[in-house]
Structures are given as C-alpha cells and as structure tokens.
Amino acid sequence: MRYLPLDASDREAMLARIGVPDISALFADIPADKRIEGLLDMPLAKSEMAVEREMAAIAGRSLAAGSVPFFLGAGAYRRHIPATVDHLIQRSEFLTSYTPYQPEIAQGTLQVLFEFQTQVAALTGMEVANASMYDGSTACGEAMLMAHRLTRRGRAVISGGLHPQYADVCATLARMAGDAIVRLPPDLTASEDIAAAIDGATSCVIVQSPDFFGNPRDLAPIAAAAHAHGALVIAVFTDPVALGALRSPGEMDADIAVGEGQGIGNALSFGGPYLGLFATRARNVRQMPGRLAGETVDAAGRRSFVLTLSTREQHIRRDKATSNICTNSGLCALAFSIHLTLLGAAGLRRLANVNHANAVRLAERLAAIPGVEVVNSHFFNEFTLRTPRPAAALIEALAERGVIGGLPVSRLLPGAGLDDCIVVASTETNSEDDRAAFARALADCLG
Amino acid sequence: MNVQGRPTRPETAAPSHRRATFTGNRGLDIEEALIFETGRLDATGVDLDPPEPYASRLGPHARAGAIELPGLTEPEAIRHYVRLSRNNYSIDAGIYPLGSCTMKHNSRLNEKMARLPGFADVHPLQPVSTAQGALAVIEALSRALLTMTGMEAVAMSPKAGAHGELCGMMAIKAAVEARGEGATRRVVLVPDSAHGTNPATAALIGYSVRPVPAGADGTVSAEAVRAALASDVAAIMLTNPNTCGLFEREIVGIAEAVRAAGAYFYCDGANFNAVVGKTRPGDLGVDAMHINLHKTFSTPHGGGGPGAGPVALSSRLAPYAPVPYVKREGAALRLVEHIEGGESFGRMCAFHGQTGMFVRALAFILSHGADGLRQASEDAVLSANYILASLSDLMSAPFGERPCMHEALFDDRWLKDTGLTTLDFAKAMIDEGYHPMTVYFPLIVHGAMLIEPTESESKASLDLFIMTLRDLALAATAGERERFQAAPTLAPRQRLDETRAARRPVLRWTKLEPV
Numbered sequence: 001m002r003y004l005p006l007d008a009s010d011r012e013a014m015l016a017r018i019g020v021p022d023i024s025a026l027f028a029d030i031p032a033d034k035r036i037e038g039l040l041d042m043p044l045a046k047s048e049m050a051v052e053r054e055m056a057a058i059a060g061r062s063l064a065a066g067s068v069p070f071f072l073g074a075g076a077y078r079r080h081i082p083a084t085v086d087h088l089i090q091r092s093e094f095l096t097s098y099t100p101y102q103p104e105i106a107q108g109t110l111q112v113l114f115e116f117q118t119q120v121a122a123l124t125g126m127e128v129a130n131a132s133m134y135d136g137s138t139a140c141g142e143a144m145l146m147a148h149r150l151t152r153r154g155r156a157v158i159s160g161g162l163h164p165q166y167a168d169v170c171a172t173l174a175r176m177a178g179d180a181i182v183r184l185p186p187d188l189t190a191s192e193d194i195a196a197a198i199d200g201a202t203s204c205v206i207v208q209s210p211d212f213f214g215n216p217r218d219l220a221p222i223a224a225a226a227h228a229h230g231a232l233v234i235a236v237f238t239d240p241v242a243l244g245a246l247r248s249p250g251e252m253d254a255d256i257a258v259g260e261g262q263g264i265g266n267a268l269s270f271g272g273p274y275l276g277l278f279a280t281r282a283r284n285v286r287q288m289p290g291r292l293a294g295e296t297v298d299a300a301g302r303r304s305f306v307l308t309l310s311t312r313e314q315h316i317r318r319d320k321a322t323s324n325i326c327t328n329s330g331l332c333a334l335a336f337s338i339h340l341t342l343l344g345a346a347g348l349r350r351l352a353n354v355n356h357a358n359a360v361r362l363a364e365r366l367a368a369i370p371g372v373e374v375v376n377s378h379f380f381n382e383f384t385l386r387t388p389r390p391a392a393a394l395i396e397a398l399a400e401r402g403v404i405g406g407l408p409v410s411r412l413l414p415g416a417g418l419d420d421c422i423v424v425a426s427t428e429t430n431s432e433d434d435r436a437a438f439a440r441a442l443a444d445c446l447g
Numbered sequence: 448m449n450v451q452g453r454p455t456r457p458e459t460a461a462p463s464h465r466r467a468t469f470t471g472n473r474g475l476d477i478e479e480a481l482i483f484e485t486g487r488l489d490a491t492g493v494d495l496d497p498p499e500p501y502a503s504r505l506g507p508h509a510r511a512g513a514i515e516l517p518g519l520t521e522p523e524a525i526r527h528y529v530r531l532s533r534n535n536y537s538i539d540a541g542i543y544p545l546g547s548c549t550m551k552h553n554s555r556l557n558e559k560m561a562r563l564p565g566f567a568d569v570h571p572l573q574p575v576s577t578a579q580g581a582l583a584v585i586e587a588l589s590r591a592l593l594t595m596t597g598m599e600a601v602a603m604s605p606k607a608g609a610h611g612e613l614c615g616m617m618a619i620k621a622a623v624e625a626r627g628e629g630a631t632r633r634v635v636l637v638p639d640s641a642h643g644t645n646p647a648t649a650a651l652i653g654y655s656v657r658p659v660p661a662g663a664d665g666t667v668s669a670e671a672v673r674a675a676l677a678s679d680v681a682a683i684m685l686t687n688p689n690t691c692g693l694f695e696r697e698i699v700g701i702a703e704a705v706r707a708a709g710a711y712f713y714c715d716g717a718n719f720n721a722v723v724g725k726t727r728p729g730d731l732g733v734d735a736m737h738i739n740l741h742k743t744f745s746t747p748h749g750g751g752g753p754g755a756g757p758v759a760l761s762s763r764l765a766p767y768a769p770v771p772y773v774k775r776e777g778a779a780l781r782l783v784e785h786i787e788g789g790e791s792f793g794r795m796c797a798f799h800g801q802t803g804m805f806v807r808a809l810a811f812i813l814s815h816g817a818d819g820l821r822q823a824s825e826d827a828v829l830s831a832n833y834i835l836a837s838l839s840d841l842m843s844a845p846f847g848e849r850p851c852m853h854e855a856l857f858d859d860r861w862l863k864d865t866g867l868t869t870l871d872f873a874k875a876m877i878d879e880g881y882h883p884m885t886v887y888f889p890l891i892v893h894g895a896m897l898i899e900p901t902e903s904e905s906k907a908s909l910d911l912f913i914m915t916l917r918d919l920a921l922a923a924t925a926g927e928r929e930r931f932q933a934a935p936t937l938a939p940r941q942r943l944d945e946t947r948a949a950r951r952p953v954l955r956w957t958k959l960e961p962v
Binding site: 002004005006014018019023026027029030035036040041044045046048056058061066075076082086091094097098099100102105111114115117118121122127128132138166169172175176177178218243245246247268272273274291294295296297300304309310311315316321323324327328332338344346347348349353356358359361377378379380395399412 | 478482488489492493495497498501503505506507510511515516524525527528529531532533540545548553556561563565567568569570572574576579581583584587591595606607608609610612613617620642643644648649652653655656693694698722727730741749751753754769785792793795796800802803804806809812813814817820821822825826828829830832837850852874877885903906908933935940942943949953955956
C-alpha cells in the first residue's frame with residue numbers, strides 16, 4: 001500500500017518492543033463479539049492509476065459549468081481564478097498544516113489570517129472580521145445567535161429577500177435553540193415593509209443585499225428602524241464581488257455583516273468547501289464566534305501573530321462558548337485572500353464593473369424577447385426574469401440546448417407562487433457569444 | 448496564565464541566540480511585511496479589460512469611495528505568499544503528532560481528483576440531470592461510510608466535526624420532541640474528558656450539560672453513566688476511542704444503559720481512525736456519530752479547515768436526518784432538497800455539503816480499500832503504542848499500564864521537580880525540528896501531552912522522534928532548564944506574548960497605532 005511506510009519486519013520489531021505477541025493484543029479492549037473478523041465488505045486497495053480512472057469516469061457524468069454558456073448564481077458564482085491562487089494554496093506549508101496552535105512555527109498561516117481579517121473588514125466596511133466560518137449560510141445562522149446574545153432577545157426578523165436556504169438554516173437553528181423567527185414572505189421586488197415587522201422583542205433583522213432576486217437594498221432606513229427598537233441589523237451578501245460596486249454594509253449602518261466568500265478565489269465544487277465571511281463592530285467582538293488572529297510580539301520583541309480572544313471559544317469555555325465552531329475554512333480563506341490581493345482595490349472595482357456590465361447587456365438582450373420581463377429596477381450581476389412559461393421546465397429545455405440559464409425560483413421556493421421566475425447571474429466569465437446563445441435558446445424555447 | 452492554568456509567556460525572555468542582521472532576515476528565514484505595507488491601491492495582478500460603455504443599473508446603491516484593499520502584481524504576490532508559507536510547519540515536512548487532530552499524509556492524487564472539472568466546476572444548483580457525477584460521489588461515499596460504521600443512514604451536509612455534532616444532536620432533539628418528551632428531557636451527559644465542542648454543541652441547542660467523571664483508568668464506566676442517567680436526560684455524548692486515546696471498554700454496557708433510560712447515544716467520532724475496519728460503531732449501540740473526513744480520511748487540514756463532518760445515524764434517528772440527501776431512483780440519482788412529509792429536522796447549511804472534500808475522501812477510501820483501511824488503523828495504533836512503550840520509562844503515562852489506541856498520552860508528573868512545564872517541553876521540541884504534540888488536553892490529565900503519530904510515519908521517522916524526545920526528557924530531568932525555558936530560539940519566532948494579544952486586541956491592520 002503506497003501510503004503506508006511500515007513493512008512486516010518493522011511491525012514485528014515494534015510489536016516486540018511493545019511486548020505483545022501480535023496486533024490483536026492492542027485491540028483487546030474492543031469487546032470480542034464486536035470485532036470485525038476479516039475485512040469490511042468493500043473492494044481491495046487500488047493503484048493510483050486505477051483510482052484516477054474510476055474517479056474520472058464519475059466526474060464525466062456531470063456537466064462542467066465552463067463547458068457551456070452558464071448563467072447560474074443564486075449563492076455560488078463561477079469566476080475566473082488566477083492560476084497563482086491554486087498554485088499557492090497547494091504549497092505543502094499551507095495545505096498540510098493545521099490550526100496554528102504553535103504560533104512560533106505557524107506565522108505563515110497566522111499572518112495570512114490577519115491580512116484576511118483586515119481585507120474582510122475593509123470590504124464590508126466593518127471594524128473587525130474573524131478568520132472565517134464554514135460558509136455564508138452558517139455564518140448567517142451564527143450571526144443571528146450572536147445578535148441574540150448581544151440583545152438578550154430571541155426573535156429574529158428575516159427578510160423575504162434572504163436566500164431561502166439561508167433562511168432555512170436560521171429557522172432550523174432558531175427552532176432548535178428555542179428562539180423565534182419572523183420570516184417575511186418571498187419578496188421579488190424589494191418592496192416589503194421590514195420596519196413594520198420590528199418591535200421591542202426583535203433581536204435582529206436579517207437582510208440580504210443584493211437580495212436573492214438580485215435587488216440591491218438600502219439598509220440605512222432598516223438600520224434606523226431596528227436601532228430605534230434596540231435591535232441589530234445583520235447584512236448578508238452571497239457574492240463578495242458585489243461589494244466592489246455597491247455601498248458596504250458598514251456604510252449603511254449594519255451591525256454584523258456576513259456572507260459567502262466563495263466568489264473570490266474558490267471553485268464551485270458543487271456547493272463546498274466554501275467560506276463564510278463574518279465582520280462586525282469592534283464593540284461586539286467578544287460575542288463574535290470563530291477564530292481570531294491578533295497581533296502581538298515575541299520574546300525578542302518582533303511583530304508576530306497569534307490566535308487570540310480564545311476565551312470566547314469552545315475549547316476553553318465549553319458550554320459557555322460563543323459557538324461550537326472549531327475548524328473553520330482556513331484554506332478557502334487563503335484562496336480568497338490571495339485572489340483579493342491579486343485584484344487589489346483597482347482590480348476588484350474593474351471586476352465588479354465587468355460583472356455588472358455583462359449582466360446589464362444580458363438583461364437587455366433577454367428583455368427583448370417577447371413575453372420575457374426583467375423584474376428588477378436595479379441590480380448588480382444577478383436579476384430575476386419573469387417568463388411566460390413555467391421556469392423549471394424552461395431551464396431543463398435550455399439545458400437540453402446546452403445552456404445553463406439560471407435558477408428556477410420554484411426549486412428553492414416551491415409553492416411560493418413564483419413558478420414563472422428565473423434568477424439569472426452573469427460574471428466576467430460570460431462572453432458576448434454566451435449571451436447570444438442564451439438569448440437564442442430562450443427565444444427558441446418560448447417560440 | 449489563561450483559564451486553563453497554562454502559562455502563556457516564557458518565564459525568562461532570553462535574547463535571541465543568533466547574530467542580528469541588518470534586514471532582520473536570517474538566511475532563508477525572511478521577514479515579510481503585510482500586504483497593507485507593501486501593496487498599492489492601484490496595483491493589480493489581474494489583467495481585465497474595462498467594459499465597453501454601458502448604462503449602469505446600480506441606481507443609488509453604487510459605492511462611492513475606494514476600498515482600502517492594496518493589490519500586488521503577480522510576482523510580488525507569489526513572493527509574499529511563498530515567503531509566508533516558509534514560516535509554517537507542515538505534515539509534508541515532518542511528523543505532526545497533534546493528538547486528536549490526526550495529521551496523516553495528504554495524497555496529491557486526492558487534490559488532483561478534486562480539481563477535475565466534473566467535480567470542481569459543477570454548480571450546486573445546476574439541473575440535477577447535469578450533476579449526476581457529483582451526486583454519485585455523495586452516494587458512493589455515503590455507502591462506504593455506512594459499511595464502515597454499520598449504521599442506518601448518513602447525513603452528508605455538515606461542514607466540519609462540530610457541525611456534525613450539531614447535526615447529530617439536532618436529530619436527537621427532534622426524536623425526543625417527536626416522543627413528546629422535549630420539555631422533560633433537557634440534559635445531555637458529557638464526560639469531563641470530552642472535546643470542548645461537545646458541551647458547546649449541547650448548550651447551543653438549549654441543553655444543559657451534566658458532567659460524567661472518567662474513572663481512574665481514563666475511561667467512563669457504565670456504572671458512572673447509570674448514576675447520571677435520569678428521566679431528564681436526552682443523550683450522552685461520548686468520544687470513542689476517547690480523548691485519552693483509550694477504547695471505552697464498557698461502551699456496550701453504556702449504550703444499553705442509555706437506551707434503557709430512553710436516551711440517545713451520540714458518539715464523537717473524532718478518533719474513528721483508530722478502529723476503521725476493526726469494529727463498527729453501529730454494532731456498539733451508537734445512535735449518531737460524526738466522522739471528520741479531514742482526520743480519518745485525510746482531506747487536507749489547510750491551516751484550519753475546511754473540514755467535513757458527515758453524521759452516521761441509527762435507525763432510531765434516521766427519520767430525522769436533515770435535508771438535502773441523495774436518493775437513488777432507478778438509474779438516476781435524485782437530490783431531495785425539501786422535507787417530504789417525513790420528520791427531518793430541517794437544514795444545516797445552504798447547498799449539499801463539502802462535495803470537494805467528499806471527492807478527496809472517496810479517493811482515499813478507494814486507494815486504501817478494505818485491506819488498506821484496516822492496515823492503516825492497525826499501523827496507527829501500533830505506532831502510538833510503540834511511542835508509548837519507548838518513552839514511558841522516562842515520561843509518566845497516566846494510563847500506561849494498558850495499550851492505547853491511536854494516540855499515546857503522557858502527563859507532567861515526571862517534570863515535577865524540574866521546574867519545567869509541559870509547555871516548556873513542547874517548545875523545546877520546536878527547536879529540534881518537530882511540531883509539538885497536543886498539550887494540556889484532555890483536561891482531566893494534568894499537563895497532558897497527547898501524541899498521535901498516525902500510520903504515515905516510517906519506523907525510521909518514529910525512532911528518530913522517540914530518540915529526540917528521550918534526549919529532551921533526559922535533559923529536562925538533568926536540570927537543563929534554560930534549554931527549555933528559552934525555547935524555541937531557532938524557530939521563525941520565539942515565544943509570543945499571548946496575554947498582550949488578548950488584553951489589547953489588534954485584530955486588523957490600521958494605518959494608525961492602535962490606542
């Protein structure tokens with residue numbers, strides 16, 4: 001077995017040193033009638049070549065997004081990732097290290113996390129950010145729990161523009177924690193009256209911008225209403241590139257900003273691994289979940305970085321911890337940080353502009369098809385179409401024509417009366433040819 | 448000192464033993480500035496043509512000011528991250544014996560497979576008919592995990608071990624509530640040797656935690672569990688093999704007692720790597736167990752994640768499993784994304800779990816096969832016992848009279864008259880070129896040192912490691928205090944002032960000196 005360095009003579013010598021006759025003596029604590037005699041009912045070891053062949057055959061049964069005109073977003077975005085990113089994250093010292101428990105020999109990871117935290121804080125317009133969460137949806141759930149701790153209240157108001165699966169995650173967590181939520185109905189046009197749902201028992205308002213349907217939202221009036229009742233505002237985003245073009249959560253007076261970071265530096269990978277971004281005001285830091293890297297000095301007085309404020313965390317505080325989170329998304333955070341460093345402010349702005357321009361051109365093309373309506377008055381790189389035919393069947397028909405045309409809203413919101421709606425995204429990866437192919441195929445399907 | 452009584456700074460701040468240089472660099476060891484000090488707001492390593500003129504649809508939502516995000520060109524960026532990387536220890540560079548973390552070899556085949564476009568470039572919401580390969584990975588890994596655990600079902604979506612714990616405990620809570628006992632069963636039993644995530648998870652969903660003491664032999668007795676069980680108990684969370692590296696000998700009796708009391712048995716599967724192919728948790732009476740794919744199945748630790756924490760469930764809990772899950776319907780695989788009339792407790796995360804990690808874990812499992820998986824468990828246990836046997840004459844092992852599983856546990860009794868701590872010993876290992884073991888965990892052992900070699904070490908590597916630890920142990924007991932208290936002196940950094948970091952937190956770079 002290519003991964004196992006010990007051979008038979010090694011094993012024999014080691015058993016002799018231990019002073020036992022055979023390996024089974026070391027497993028003697030397993031009750032005799034519960035031991036597996038022989039092997040598990042699975043195939044035997046395979047060579048690298050054989051595994052590669054088997055895995056490639058499985059991979060071949062999925063359609064790679066990059067092989068077709070692709071316009072699906074809804075919380076995960078196909079981006080061009082510079083080759084440098086994947087090269088650097090595969091360096092042994094990043095890939096095969098762990099949580100920096102011994103900071104003297106983990107300054108690489110720790111400095112990256114410190115830089116990452118600074119980048120996320122700048123991007124969101126907040127004061128502090130943590131070293132990442134599992135993904136956007138769990139970051140959103142953790143933000144809700146944090147708001148409950150900060151306000152000592154247990155009722156979150158969830159906007160109808162929040163990604164439906166994020167809302168489901170919050171609903172599950174709230175129910176299990178014994179808290180309440182007020183979930184507003186799906187809000188296609190950002191016309192809901194959130195302020196009316198806030199009262200003195202509200203812990204927080206969870207609002208996404210751009211929302212699930214693509215509408216950017218002005219959080220400032222919502223924040224004013226929430227703050228008037230002592231509630232907090234949790235601003236959610238699902239594409240970090242949007243923050244390169246839109247007003248930041250911090251600028252609009254949000255208290256906590258959370259979002260999905262996949263759209264910078266990370267592949268689609270059928271939904272994971274991704275990374276949750278989590279930022280807040282400095283005054284809230286001791287109620288923040290997750291790991292934090294901080295600056296200090298070593299015994300020789302040199303600037304150094306170390307995991308800090310761990311008295312919030314489970315390994316110290318156990319059942320009094322701010323969260324049960326332990327492992328986060330270190331390598332995904334690294335990929336995010338490298339990509340964002342390569343972009344810089346100028347590159348991010350340009351990338352956001354290209355995304356927006358592509359979406360505008362796409363919207364113009366699609367809106368020209370008879371019967372098709374773009375619902376949004378404003379959008380960044382994602383918008384919602386109303387179509388004259390049920391969207392789910394339409395998306396299937398488009399797929400048969402080799403175009404992935406977006407998300408039928410009914411897939412995530414069945415029974416919401418939005419069966420004729422498609423959420424369409426466009427990134428820098430879409431060409432004019434892609435847009436033409438999409439428009440042609442859609443017109444064809446509707447014709 | 449922090450709340451664990453763990454010293455956080457050196458007793459003596461010894462000056463560096465090395466000659467100062469003009470740059471602060473030391474040969475290959477380069478001091479690297481922050482990107483905020485070297486980058487420029489107008490620099491970029493990504494060429495992108497600005498778009499042709501278009502009519503903005505951002506409306507009043509457009510951002511006005513620039514974002515404080517310095518950029519680097521590609522050569523600058525490569526150099527920055529390569530230099531930083533060289534300050535990290537890694538498995539690829541040497542034994543990484545962090546107990547409970549299972550730092551085994553990470554095969555590059557698995558990385559290569561995860562990057563196949565049919566896995567990496569598949570969107571979680573593209574039509575299911577176009578994502579059958581991704582669903583096949585989820586199904587194949589589920590099947591393998593069920594074979595290894597002997598359980599009824601597996602929830603694949605949890606994103607890491609602690610998320611898996613949360614998933615399992617939510618399933619238990621849903622089951623308890625379905626029986627109408629949600630209001631009365633409010634307590635979860637957690638041994639005092641448990642990972643901190645266990646009590647944190649129970650508390651997160653409103654349970655109060657009742658500790659169960661471990662016995663003098665480091666394990667939990669069925670008697671102690673029975674004494675703690677009552678009609679208010681919803682579940683026990685027990686790690687097996689436990690955090691002392693021991694197999695819970697009375698686990699079957701514990702499972703029976705828990706079940707008889709109407710409660711559920713959550714097993715923390717962090718240490719499953721010791722027993723894959725040797726015993727099946729389902730046969731032991733476990734109701735739910737998470738499996739850390741980044742431990743047992745070698746998906747890379749990545750400097751702190753991403754992990755993946757699928758949860759195997761017994762028939763008693765399977766109906767409460769979260770959405771989504773994959774269901775075979777004839778030749779096709781279907782993705783069930785919404786609760787379909789059953790008793791599912793809901794959703795843990797957006798999308799379908801850590802598919803990219805599933806690909807790596809599946810490649811690991813296919814590579815090992817039934818024979819290799821069993822051999823890996825045996826080699827991991829053999830190597831840990833080899834270390835235990837080779838050091839226990841010099842270092843005190845609290846439970847050394849019996850074999851351990853995959854990790855060898857020592858305490859600090861042997862350091863008693865040396866004036867040295869576990870931390871000093873660990874830091875001296877760094878100067879010898881080793882990553883230290885897990886220290887001060889489990890909490891029930893004073894000054895714990897938990898060594899997990901994994902199956903990835905050759906005998907030569909183990910022998911050198913053992914020899915080094917023996918040399919250090921002899922030096923410690925011989926009174927060479929300075930070597931330890933100043934350590935590390937040869938690493939990129941000496942000991943850090945953790946107290947200052949916590950008292951005066953600087954959590955981001957700013958232009959101004961923080962007040």
